[in-house]
Amino acid sequence: MNQPLIDFVRDALLRGVSRADIALALEKGGWSAKEIQAALDAFAETNLPVPVPRKRVSSSPKEAFFFLVMFSTLYTAAFAFGAMLFDLINLTFPQPSETASWRIQSLRFGIAWTVVAFPIFLWMSGLIAREAARNPGQRISPIRRWLTYLTLFVAATAIVGDLIALIVTFLEGDITLRFGLKVAVVAVLAGGTFLHYLRDLRRDEVAPSAAAPGRASVGAKVAFAGLVAAVVAVVAMGVWYAGSPMRARLLAQDRQRVQDMQTIYWRVEQHYRDKGQLPASLAACDISPATFVERKKDRVTGEPYVYRAVDATHFEVGATFALASAPEESARRRYSIGGPESDGFWRHDAGPRMFRIDVARKKR
Structure with missing residues (x-):
């Protein structure tokens, strides 16, 4: 000054x-x-x-820590929440060329980041608000003002980018409901953050002492309750889309079984190319490092994988699966580099499933 x-x-x-x-x-x-x-x-x-x-406020290490944690968790929660909404929009309105597997994985990361960062942000905001009630001068703390202006800059940049993307997409004639919902998500998150902190900053600049918080107004309480309810609802929807942790675990086990089936397929096909005939058993593949089958048993149940030669060029491999293939799992396997090339070949129901393979198909 x-x-x-x-x-x-x-x-x-x-x-x-x-x-x-x-x-x-x-x-x-x-x-x-x-x-x-x-x-x-x-x-x-x-x-x-x-x-x-008036008492001049200087930032202490404790105060700097509080504000850094609050604003960093704000950024983390906002970006994770937005990414989670984007994933839900993409899953609800999928494109024909998209697969759901990586969307589900991204959704799980968004849920995890939001569940961790959002409560910490609320907790730190409460601590800072109580401290500001005891010491009104803290509201004009230099570090608080710097971080608030940084937040305004980030929010303003997001809004400008959102508007640019909207205009470009409109000019290209590619306006869709899915795109419109994403624009709305960015506008609400960035716009709400921008308006909240801009109003807070202006109130402090006009009269710092008068801006010291007392009891929260009814409007502030309603807005806070609405924010928490929205986050809880979106997280719950994300969990519903992504599936329970137990289901995810069982799907991962089935995915490993399919990978083991693919490995067996590769080794048996290599044996056929080398020897001109199918192996009588998986143990017969162990004669060469190029055909050695490391996993002949299910790592979860300990049951041996089924292999049998049907005729001179056809064989079957099989396993017992915990669940039916999820849509995203079928899409993932459709584009797998290992395994017969037909779409959905490795799709399965719960229980025992045999896969019949023709090793001579590439010669025809």
Whole structure:
């Protein structure tokens, strides 16, 4: 803050000049309204005949830690929540060329980040609000103001990028419901954050002492409850789409079984190319490193994988699966580099499943 300006205001108040007259004189001297208000706010309004300086706030390591944690968890929760909404939109309105497997994986990461970051953000916000109620000067803390302006910058950048993407997509004639929902998500998240912190910052700049929080207003309580309810609802929807942890575990086990089936297929096919005939058993493949089958048993149940030669060029491999193939699992296997090339070949139901393979198909 400009020291000559502070000295002038202090001397004027000491001589009994009113704040309005001081502001008018400074305005004629070329000072901005913000500078004038900051200089006047440097002194408390009291009935004493001498000006009483307000306490100047400096950032302590503890305060810096609190604000850094709060704003970093805000960014993390906002981006994770937005990514989770994007994944839900993509899963609800899929493109024909898209597969759901990596969307489900991304959705799980979004759920995890939101569940961790959002409660920490709420907790740190509560701690800072209670501290500001005891010490109103903390609301004009330098680090708080810097991080708030950084948040405004990030939010404004997101809004501008959102509008640019909307205009470009409109000009390309590719406006769809899916795209419109994504634009709305970015606008609501970035716009809500921008307006909240801009209003908070303006209130502090106009009258820092008056901005000290007391009891939360009814509107603030309703907004807080709505925010928490929205996050809980979206997380619950994400869990429903992604499936329970137990289901994810069983799907992962089935995915490993399919990978083992593919490995057996590769080794048996290599044996056929080398020897000109199918092996009588999987043990017969162990004669060469190129055909060695490492996993002949299910690693979960310990049951041996089924292999049998049907005729000179056909064989079957099989396993017992815990669940039926999920749509995203079928899509994942459709584009797998290992295994017969027909779409959905490795699709299976729950229980025993045999896969019949023709090793001579590539020669025809």
